[in-house]
Amino acid sequence: MAEYSWPKQGTAALLGSEQDRIDGVDKATGAAKYSYDVVLDRMLIAKALGCPHAHCKVKSIDVSAAKKVPGVVSIHLFIDPKDEKKSEIKWQGDPIACVAAETEGAAAEGVAAIEVAYEVLEHFVNEEFLAAAERAGRVGKAGVNVELENEPSENEDEDAFVEKELKRLYDESAAVVEGYYGIHAITHMCLEPHGSTCAWQGDKLTAHLSTQSVSGTAGQFASPLSMTADDVTVHCDFIGGGFGSKFQADEWGVACAKIAKETGRPVKLMLDRDLELKVAGCRPSGFVKVKVGADKDGVVKVWDSTQWGTGGDRGAAVDEKQIPYVFNPPNRRRSAVRVSTNTGPTRAWRAPNHPQACAISQTAYDDVAAKLGIDSYDVFLRNLPSVANKKADVYAAEMEIAAKLMDWKAKWHPHGKGPAEGSIVSGLGMAIHTWGGGAVAGSCTVKVHPDGGVETFAGSQDLGTGTRTVMAMVVAETFGLPLSAVKVNIGSSKYPQANPSGGSITVGSVSETHRRASQDALAKITALVGEKLGVDGAALVARDGRIYVDGSPDKGVTWAQACSLLGMNALEVRGEYAPSSKRSPLSSSGVGGVQMAEVAVDRATGVVKMKKFVAVQDMGLVINRQTAKSQMYGGVIMGIAYALFEERIMDPATGGFVNSQIADYRLPRLGDIGEIVLEIYEPESEYSRGVVGLGEPPVISPGAAISNAVANALGVRVPVLPITPMRVFDALERVPKMA
């Protein structure tokens, strides 16, 4: 077996360069076909009816009028009113029925004609107010996690010791900050909603599913349809956003397949926008009360926090072990309770736990700086020895780069002490983050045709991260070919099993499999060429479209001549990767990352504007610098979104999700992002680690960095994200926000 490796830094032809994505023209001209765009002959269009109530029992469903609507062909029920357990609805929008019809209008009319009788039950939707949640009996048992430097003596009561020790630590602290911080639930808001187009050929199902898991969803259709996964093909050429919410076939996907089977016609069922926001995924909220003690230099010695939040009916909350985020002060007590609400269920949202954990804890670190009147940069720097991931040196280097790009030292002023231009004050804030992003198991096939044509196959998907282009770059680099010489085939569950795309695992996984397969394929081809040239195949290199003796470009053959030596049959090589305890030479896991924000806050209007944002990110070895930067821009802009704009707004009176349409769910627009400056940190020490994913990391820090910048501008903490004008006013007026 060959020794797999990457070219030495600075010697690669393609790796690390900026390459246009190979499907870019299709995307920019409307030629790219998303699941929503699949239009099949005689296709029906289905629409779902969502429950209007946050908590209720469905007593009866009458579809007789809906069946009479012209154009309605089939009606499917998700709820059985006779089933005591399954008739209870626990969040608004939960699908009750769907109607398949000849046109969108007929389907909508059919949905409107369904008559449902409900028994409305008590609801609870506003978890920020913990006391209200307690009164409503919606708070679960607290999980408590204590770590102290000192241990109780032999016969000492443990709880009493903890209290005594914490008191001592706070008494000895130069600064004690008591704060409240929070971040509201947001939705995934995929612009292409969840759904599929399903078609049968005999007993075989093809599901054109908008999915992050082409290789992992066939079985989810097969099992409820009493068939086996080999008779299902999941297909997805392009997906219009996932962000962690599209790993499932979902009940509406299975319903789509069932209706298609029953009617003998293809069916498209995509969720309408408001159902998409209500039921197809959200990120848990997180709120925390913190007491933090630091020495005179701002080094945090003790942390005590009580945290709560919701992930919907089942509770769930931000992992208390992630608090404080990245930093591990020596003494910590962290408790968390889960609040059960009548809101749609959570799904993994880009970097699960991390953005909330960062936003509700690195804000407290910044308040330590404010209290001591120290530069926030110095407080972050002095606390680096306590980072949990042993990346203090990486953070320090990245902080230095970020500070230069931000001109931090020149711009810095103590919290609330900056000059005002009229009613406008400016401020700086920063935060740091971490993520894994290591490769997971997967496979691919690289196929080299005797005429020199090259293609690859993998049951993967391109979320918009540029996966297709990464695969092509890795193979083209290995074979010494131009990028355009490699055809990439992804998006079918019939291709070799590949990883689902989530958690930044994709770039590492597909780089592993494609580099392995193409290095193995090249070894076979160079052996044939070596035989022909009478040299050792191992002495040959593939570069510039030729295979030749290293150092003697004249002694060689063209790529096409080399491939003709394969004879009649194409060469197919499988690339396999499975993580093991042995470190791979091609990929690694774990990144740092530093971000800094500069904002302007108008004290008269409460409006926060982004002036400048700096993101410095390590990611091991960079494959495509262009799409890597796009991921960073995207993470930062999504971060600006949840820091300043978006939140799921629930009406406490009705339990309704009141901003479930695009016009009401605020997101930044092109004019709202300010100047964004990126720097990829890739010294040899990073490059040599191999590929590490970066989809998640850049989205983690913006909440804390922007909140810290607003606090630096105003001299007052706006405790809860998103920082809307109303919350700025509340903070300026010191209106107590706690229940």
Added chain:
Amino acid sequence: MKDSPYTNTSRGGFNRREFLRGSGAAAAATALANGATAVAEAAESSDTIPLYGPGLTKITLNVNGQDRQVQVEPRMSLLEVLRNQLQLTGAKPVSVDGSSGASSVWIDDKLASANTVLALTCVGRKVRTVESLGGHKLDAVPTAFLHEDGMQCGFCTPGFVVAVRAFLDKYPNATEAEIRQGLNGNLCRCGTYANVIQACLEVVKGGVRG
């Protein structure tokens, strides 16, 4: 299929004026606001015009320079017809009211959201979609989106490309500040705005028709 109202092109018991005043009023008003159409104007001024619906009616739409036969219900949006009947799926259904800009098209050279325009009101008008910027001669705007990577998942991209083309046709020398001010009708979730700004600047630098 024969007895389905969806193959019946004869008049239904449906009054055109009532239709405009009734359930379709909001959509019709949007259509009117986007520029009076032959059909809508006629409905207000004459009783002799044909009644449409509620089933399917054959009409001809001029799309990307070609006359195309389609069958529409009066309530069908232009977006639904483009996507489901003409396989022109570049314009996307994202919002219910055009607030995402994802279904941007041109109607008589004016920017419109195809999901807020009834297909019937497009009879006699020239509809142009993002697909007209592709083909063998790629327009400068999608070219710049490619070079500056003004896309991630890409679902908003065709709408953005149309909006940018329309904006730069009007303001060929737009400055960065003007670009940041003038392109806020399109929504992107992945966060491609920074690259879209760069793409716009590339087009301005290279001349709008590149």
